[in-house]
Amino acid sequence: PTISLEDFDAKLTSAPKVVVYVSTPWCPPCIKMKPEVEKLKSALKDYTFIALDGESDIAILNKLNIQGF
Numbered sequence: 001p002t003i004s005l006e007d008f009d010a011k012l013t014s015a016p017k018v019v020v021y022v023s024t025p026w027c028p029p030c031i032k033m034k035p036e037v038e039k040l041k042s043a044l045k046d047y048t049f050i051a052l053d054g055e056s057d058i059a060i061l062n063k064l065n066i067q068g069f
Helices: 005-014 028-043 058-063
Strands: 018-023 048-053
Touching: 005 048, 005 058, 018 028, 028 048
Parallel strands: 018 048
Antiparallel strands: none
16 A cells, blocks of 8 residues: 555544545556646645555545445
8 A cells, every 4th residue: 555544544634634636557547637636736735635546545445435437
């Protein structure tokens, strides 16, 4: 996993504003969105961005009820 469930929970409780971004390295729309997410990160300095890998961060995705196709 890119982030443990415990670290994810800690970031959610410690940061007042959070954006969670889920992607995979092989997904064409995810690859296309990456530069836009980077622009958002630059523009939204007061937000904490958490990137999740759709293939390896399964415990967090399950907790958030995020499912693939």
